[in-house]
Amino acid sequence: MSDILVVKNLTKRFGGLAAVNDVSFNVRRDGIMGLIGPNGAGKTTIFNLITGVYKVTEGSVEFDGKAITDMEPFKIADAGVTRTFQNIRLFKNLSVYDNVLTACHLSAKYSIAESILRLPRFVREEKALNEKATALLEIMGLTDRKDVTANNLPYGLQRRLEIVRALALDPQLLLLDEPAAGMNPDETEQLMRLIVDIRQRFKLSVLVIEHHMDLVMGICEDIVVLSFGQKLAEGLPDEVASDPKVVEAYLGSSGGNSKC
């Protein structure tokens, strides 16, 4: 099977409002897929449904052939799906290094008893965790900032650190929620290269929500367009960009109403 994530008829209702309504799409293994749509279209809600933060009203989510619908978020993370947040959620008062080291914890198996008594397995695995965190920071170019408190990092690097923290879990699928929000064109360019690079290096698939069209058109191989909780279009970037329905959703109806 070549699809890593299969979303089928996904629906989420908050009271009477259907934030996500019967949305289906697949993310190809090793692919980069873009999820776009106007504000309030339900993009982040879909992320919250995939990662188990919200309970699904109807429909199913399948990851790597296994159903993960309504599993606890930490189990979904353990299974190999992880994400970043639209409003950055780092462990703010910890150093950059500790942020990453904390997230490496799934690579170690030692128990609490082993840690309070400092038994050999604790020492061995702890060393491996530290090596992993150091290597990740090196690859992602944050080594020189490793002792800085996360909160004091410049905005662009905070976003980068959130991605590093996600990578520390060895995910197979990475969900990025507006990674380029608040970035200037230069930083966006860098971020694009970073996303393509980590896909290669860590052999993962990416699903990205983004408003910067240069980024979406530049790196996404497939695009799903949402509007008012429903799937509007799906396809290659060029197809989607020229789809009249998509243009309408973004710019208003096209029939002679050319105010913009």
Add this chain to the structure above:
Amino acid sequence: MDWNYIQGILMLAGINLIAVLGLCLLTGFTGLFSFGHAGFMAIGAYIGALMTVSPNSTPGGLGLPLIVGIVAGGAAAGLVSWGLGSITLKLKGDYFCIATLGFGEAIRLVLNNIQVFGGARGWPGVPHYTTLLVVVIAGVIGVWFLANLVRSRHGRNMIAVREEELAAQIAGVDVVKYKMIALVTSAVYTGVAGVLFGHYLTFLQPKMFNMTKSTELTIIVIFGGLGSISGSVLGALILTALPEVLRAFDIWRLVFYGAAVILIMISRPQGLMGGMELSPAGIRKLTAARRLRQEQKKARAAENAEGGAS
């Protein structure tokens, strides 16, 4: 001052320290506030005493050595906290806090009505087993265990829960499980402190474990600095000794005690240690941070000079 008096204060400080270490894990590292830990202390004290008290003075007493009392008291407190945790840990923030407050009071009122333990009149005849040596050994082991736990992946997961619960979940941390581990561990520590407390005073009374005791423990943790073991150690020593030092003020003693705590909290809101540790790694971190600040200051000064020149 005679040695007996000083020894008494040191033992009391050590016992407080052990209780505070537990609370330090729960409040300082995991971010859950509790105003009911005196309840766990009471459970530890009473169950521990039941193990050691001679059958002649109390029916049901087992007359066993102190170590059995410590194990049983700690285990009993841990067990009860597990029960409490499984019904309250889904509660968020303030609500959990209120639940613990209710729990602490409930334990005290239940003990008031258990006649075997003397009810509200109190329970004399607990053997005097607690010595300074026992307290020091228990304290050192307690600090060592806690320091090891906090610096493991389990400890880091607890800190992650304190920092940002949602992000911790997404990073694969079972938030409820780690809150539970923190709660049970803290209850065991506090229970052991209760056992030592009972065998130090040789007399137990439910009102020793009222809300004032719970808040005293929480105050020490905050005073020492959240998320710092060395802060909790310092806090326990200072705040236990302070009322004794202030005896010169006679009836104004507790007023000065309160004023001193308020003054220190105003001048150092992050607590004595402010999350830092008095350990080789902690000191390294501190100096690194200071160096960074100086460099930044220098860089800013250089920038300003340039700006002035142009």
